[in-house]
Structures are given as C-alpha cells and as structure tokens.
Amino acid sequence: MAMEKDKHYLIGVFSDHDDLLHGIEDMRAKGVKIHEVYSPYPVHGLEHALGYKRSWMPKAAFGFGALGTTLAITMQVSMMAIDWPMIIGGKSYLAVPDFVPVSFEMTVLLAAFGMVGTFLVTRDLKPYKVPRIFDIRATDDKHIVAVDLAANKLSEEQISSLFKEAHAEEVYRRDFADEEKSPSFISYMVDLFTNGVTRSSRISTHR
C-alpha cells in the first residue's frame, strides 16, 4: 500500500554561501519560517541568520569535566589515603601533587566523552539512523533550504518567488510521508540491503 505523502516542503538550492546567508535573512524578515538548512560544510553565521540559540555543548563539557575531576579526586583519596594507606617512597598518604596528573586526565576524558555523547544523543545521531534527506547534494556541493509549506502562511508561489529573489539556483517541491516513528534496527538493516541506507523514497532524484 502506497503511503500517503502528507508533508510538503519547498526546497531552495544555493551554491554560494553568501547568497544563502543574505537570502535567509531576507526571507525570514518577510515572514518565511524556514524548516532547516542543509550544507556540505559549516557556514559561519548561518545559525544567527536562522535565529538559533547558541550551542549549549560547552556547558555539557564543563559539567562532565567537573564530574571527572570529582571522581578522580574521590577515587585517589579513598584508595590511597582511606582504604589502603601506605607510605611509598617517603610520600604521605595524601600526596595531593601526585594526584594532579590522573585528576587532569580524568577531567579531560569525561569532558570529551560526555560532551560527544551528549551531542550524539541530542542530535539523534546513531549508526542505524535513517536520515531524511531532502536533496542528496547537501553533502556534496549545494546548500539546501527546506521550507515546510504547512508551517507557513505564505503560499507556495510566494515562497518560491522569494527564493528566486534570494538567488536560489533551483526551487522545487518535495513531498514526504510523515513517519513519526523511527524504523527499528532490523527493518533498517533490511532496508539497507534492499534500497540503500537512505531509503529510496527519501532520496531526491536531484543529483
């Protein structure tokens, strides 16, 4: 049974990232709500143009780093000074300067792993994720701007003409079936072998 395609997007394709930035600013000023922009590389200033809040990854890193320091100091003090106090090489049980290297390493270790884990979890990046790909050129050489037609008051024609004013090279419509549930791991694996990682229904013909 063919799935009903009930999500409608207007896609604008840009080559130049300056056109993209100015175009997005103009379109947002004229009341267009942009669903998301996909780029092959990070475009500086894009997050500001889209009105995104600053990344909170530094806070996650700090939190995990602080946890690492606390764990390291607790571990060393409890093992060396409380559980098995022993004088080695004339050093005291609580040889604080000697605890610095391990404390530092554990701070870095937990900060790095904690932050990257947070990044992967919050951005829902995982090995068996099926991404919704609006245009396959987004990982190659084009910037792809997706506008959800249902979320906008402007008509498809109006948005299309705004895209053209913003120097979009190409404007076209994509329709998707709205799948709220992610596929299971097994169905994903089956899908990989039959249709490729990005399901055929989701791959744009625009290459």
Next chain:
Amino acid sequence: MQIISEVREPLVTGGKTIKDVTNDIARHVENQPTRLWFICMAISIILLGTGGYFVGDLAWNGIGRWGLNKTVQWAWDITNFVWWVGIGHAGTLISAILLLFRQKWRTSINRAAEAMTIFAVICAAFWPVIHMGRPWVGAYWVLPLPNTFGSLWVNFNSPLLWDVFAISTYFSVSLVFWYVGLIPDFATIRDRATSAASRFFYGILSFGWTGSAKDWMHYEAVSLILAGLSTPLVLSVHTIVSFDFATSVIPGWHTTIFPPYFVAGAIFSGFAMVLTLMLVIRKVYRLEDYITMEHIEMMNIIIIVTGSIVGIAYTTEFFIAWYSGVEYEQYAFINRATGPYWWAYWAMMTCNVISPQLFWIKKIRTSLVWTFFLSIIVNIGMWFERFVIIVTSLHRDYLPSSWVYFTPTIHDIMSYVFTFGLFFSLFFLFAKFFPVVNMAEVKAVLKDSNSKVYRARRTLVNEPLPQLEENTVEAK
C-alpha cells in the same frame, strides 16, 4: 567558483570547486585500490607477520629474549614507546592547537595526521604492555580495579601509573576527535555510494548525518571544545611520559627541563613523520592541489622551531649538569658525549640539531626531495635521542663493576619491526577506506583561502598565474 585571495597563497590550488573537492577525495575511497597500494599493504603485512612471530615468541618465552641486562633494564622497549608517542603528537597539534589558532592551512592535512596519531599511540601502547612480561595480566595490574588480593590498589604516586591514564586518555580522546571529524565526510561518501556494501558500511559510519544547520552548529562547538581539551592533553601526555624519567634519581634522568623538552621533541618528530607520510600520500593520491608547497613549507618552519628548541634543551642539560656541581650528573653527561655510546649521541646531535637548520634555506624547505630526506633524518635522530637518554644513563651506574654495554638482539629489532608493520598496515587501510583529506573543512576554507591581490602580487613578482578554470573570478 573560485575567488582568488588578497594576502596569501591559496590553500587549495588548481581552481578547485566544491564539487571538485568531493570528487577528488571521495574518488580514492570509491575506486579500486591501485597496484602501488597493494604493494605497500603487502610489505606492511609482511613486516607485521614476521615481527608478529617474534612478538609471539616474546610472549611465550619472556622478555629475557631482549638484550636487557643487569643495569640496562629499559632499552629499545621504552625508547620505542617514547618515540611512538612522540610521533603521535603532531596529529593532535595540527588538529587541535592549529584549530584554536585559526590556522586554516591545517585543513588539508589534519585528517591523515590525526590517523597517524591514533596508529602511533597504538604502537606506543604495545611497548609498555609487552614490557610487563605477562601482558595478559597487564590490565589487571595497572587499572584501579578491585582485586582478589584484598583492598590493594594501584599506586597513584607512580609516574608509570600516570602514564597509563595519560596514554589511554590521549588515545581515546584523539579517537573520538578524529571520528567526529569523519562523520560528515562519511555522509558524503554514503550519498555517493553506488554499491550496497558501501551504502551499508558508510551508512553505519555516518551516523545518519544530514548536514543540517543545527547539527553543524553543535558539531562546531564540539570540535572547538575537543580542540581546547586536546591542547593541554597533548602537552600533558609527553610531560607525563617525561616524568617517568624526571621524577627518578638516576643521573641523566633527574632533569627538570624534561617536560618542555619532551613536548618540543615530540612535536618535532611528529611533524617529521607527518611530512614523510604526506609527501607519499600527496604523490600516490595526486593531492598536489590540496597539500601544496605552502603546507610543506609551513611544516618545515615548525620543524626549524621545534628542532631549535630541542637543541637548546640539549645544551641546557649539559649546562645544568655542570652547574649542579654533582659529579655523578657531570659524569653521566660527559659519558654520553665521549663514552661507549658516543656514536649514538653524535648521531642524535647531527640529525636533530644540525640537519633541521638546513630548512632556513628557502630552496631546501621548498624542495620535496630535501623535505622527504630530512624528515626521515629527524625521525632517526629522535629515536636516538630517546635511546641516548635511556641507555647511556643506565649502562654505567655507581658501581663500575656492574658497568655493561647494551646490544640489541634480533628480538629487540623484530619487535620494533612489528610496530612498523602494525602502523603502516593501519595507515594504508585508513588511506584506502577513509577520506584522507577532511572534505567538509576544505570546502569551508575554499572560498576564504583565495584572494584578489594574489593575482596582482603574482603579476608584481612576474610569476605566471596558475592555470585556473573558467569559473574562477577575482573578488571585487
């Protein structure tokens, strides 16, 4: 469209477009390996296999097979350990410190340099593990795990335990940093894949990356913080490795200059290895437009700087040995230069202090042949540095009756060969299956890296302009 920059040489030459970057880099992953790759891989596997036989023998019969003797209880094992860790440092330096300093020239070389770091640290970790004699219980002894002997814990006062934490943290953080950087490029290859196997393989590896603006925003924050974490980490790792020696009481080791000296030496040898590998990859994969003479010259300049720091460190050690007034310390250093291992000391001085100074001459530092030759010389010199520190300090102790001369056995040599086989096998596998240049980062600097006055400057110095594509324009 390529725009030519105003103030500096372009980072990517040949009038490349963003599409060209994808095609040029992804092509090596998508195409069948070349015959040269098979030859290199075969040689690496032979080294790995023959060396592996001797490593198996060491595990079976014990490290008495090595040439260690009554005073020289560390020799090639710890020399190789420190050398391999040092090799790894350039990768982190390029990816982290140069990222923090906004050095855009790092983008073409950071991926391969980080891969080199990871493989070099694997080779480094092999040495202390095998050196423990019974590696199968190594993890049990060095990690703070509850054990069956009662509440007995590892010794957190020991620099050798600090090493365990330093190297394992360094390895895992470098691996994560490298992998996070690879995700967008895996997505590029996934979206170009034509075979089911590549779609499957790169689909898994790319973690469902789409390149959305939100993903990129968090990704950049993560990269920057990982760089910020890795920078002190890379300095701490070799500092801690130097503590293995500096916190002891052995004349020749008990030296406060060791931490900065070891870090500078590590960057020095690491950059030399990056150069050796980059020159090969550049040629084999025809990446001359991405790894330009500008990149090679910049790395050669870093080699001059770090080589000079190392030279100053050698001199300072001698001065402090004399200035300390401790006769044992003075003897240790005179013995290094004039004793039975004089040849190793002077090989070190020639390779590390004299030869890099040749890079002051522009013709030499912009010559591929000279760069390749000197990069190997520097690596030989840095191996000798660690050998001199370890063996010359140990072979003559306070009792002349126990003075000995260390000579390596075939087992010393072949276990070193094993790590070469391991390193190159991993590196060639990486070079075939992973993108060797960071496509996303190169694309990001492509536009900024080129200039409008570049053309004017070339004209001023009467240099011909490079052949650019029709779609190349000058910025207004």
